[in-house]
Amino acid sequence: MNLLDLLMLYGANAPVVLALLALFAAGVIVVSLRQGRSISLWPPSIGAPDTAAPARVKRFEGVRRCLRDIPRVDREYGVDRAHDFYQKIARNYDLRNSGNLGLTQLATVAQIQALRSKRSSLRVLDLGGGTGKMIAVQFFNDDAISWTYVDISRAMAAELRQNLVGCPLGDRLEVIVDDLNKAIIDLPAGTYDVIILSVVLSSMPHLPDFGTIARLLAPGGTLIITDINPGYTRDKPLYKVTIDRNAVVALRTNPVDPYEVVRRATAAGLHMAGQKTIGEGSTYYAFMAVFTAGRRGG
Template sequence: MTTPRQRPSGETDPAAPDLLQDPVAYLVGLQGVALLRACAGEHGPEFMAQRLVEIAELLRRPAALGEALPAQPLSVVDGYDEWSSSYDGPGNALLDWEIGYVKDLVSDLPPGRALDAGCGSGRHAQWLAQQGFSVTGVDTSPKMLALARQKLPQQQWLIGDFEQLEAADDSFDLVVCALALTHRPDPAPAITEFARVLAPGGALVVSDTYSEYTGSTRYPLVRDADDGSARYLPGWNHSLSAYLQPALAAGLELTAVHEPRSGPRTDPNLEPIPTPPGAVPNRWLLHTWYPAAVNAAYQGQPSAKFLRWKKSG
């Protein structure tokens, strides 16, 4: 199969494959991760035996898990344009959790000129402006940028690629790039560009999550489209070294790093939630069927990374 490649224009390569969303394969995969951890001594023989019983059950394919359906590739621009209508709404717990870490990394910095790279709906820019920063937001999604402009009309909002910024060297005292570099196959070009526009003594703050697909170098974000089909935004699962090496090469000094780890992913007391007929399998609903395996697979795994660098000078 070919690999999804994101074009500079934001269009998805037409050769990018559909991704089969098979609920049985997904859950058997998590059972396998749980079994590997049991083999390493994290769980005992009874836990291991129960996982094998559940795998046998899964292979008989419970109808309530839903059908295996393909997810079609979607460009990042189109994906976030579609997502804009609900992005700031309730139910996206990741955003509230992530912004807290970013605030901690920025809270001791003096106000100045801030670049919000991949600003989306302006959720970070809004807080930065409240702290006295003058904010420039850059994003490729027109609809996301419209939300940001509506919240903060007095700040500057630009359509563009943050790997090729129309800004002079040393233009900003702070650069924030939150949950955006996962959509780039290599974060190095963006980090190098951030270092270029960062003023001496300024700070670069980056946040990103690790892939929910444990062990994979890919991190597709699968979503339901308005027409009921499944689409995915291409993503990559970057190691810490993928961020650290280009930053060090650009002369940045690492001043803080946080790598929070996962707790339980699902409540073991929940009743299993069936997939509605014809609907795309939702992994969060699938987790309710085998909570012991799901929680064992993710427990203690790094879930996100938060980094801050300082530019010398």
């Protein structure tokens, strides 16, 4: 049947019939495409459904959702430019701390509190101390603790001073703004009862000289190291922080091998006093390693 036959058969109603046939054909084409069928206009034919099409669409939707959920990064820093990164985020640092990061820092606080309970006074060296809000500030009212703070970022040091202004610990605070590796060379040997490296090593290009750090400990002194599980760091290497005007900056952190930390610390003459993992789930978030100088035990 051709167009002339339709006109003769339906007369004045032929245009309506043609329009209905066109809508029907369009509907068939749309349904066929959604089913993943192939369509040939000449000769007219519709192929079998593509059974893989729904799976491909589902995978595409999943990828699109993942990409939508990933926060953009306006600027990324390597650990060789950690100074610039921490200068940028100093005012926002404590707003960014996750629950697991907070637990990691509080684990260090608990270790210091345990040591303080056994001593009439405590001399602490905080290497890479940041804003101090989660560790140093916990001892704000203890006038028997002296605190030597080292950080590469002047902006971080300013936040620490602000956090401790008017507090007893603020009066017993020494602030050193310098590269950690340079600062430990000039500090006095055998001086500190506690040295802290709390989530610092993953922001450094290389591990520091543990021999130099061990030299700074007083006899029986304690070195407390925490850092992120290297597997976690490899999966999520970017430490992202939102700063002014909703800009996002990120530091690409270095994985820290806890076994290498132990190896280097013991090679420097320190004794392993304890270790633990922090965080729940199939992949723990952070590790803690505790060492003592001059004697075994805690």
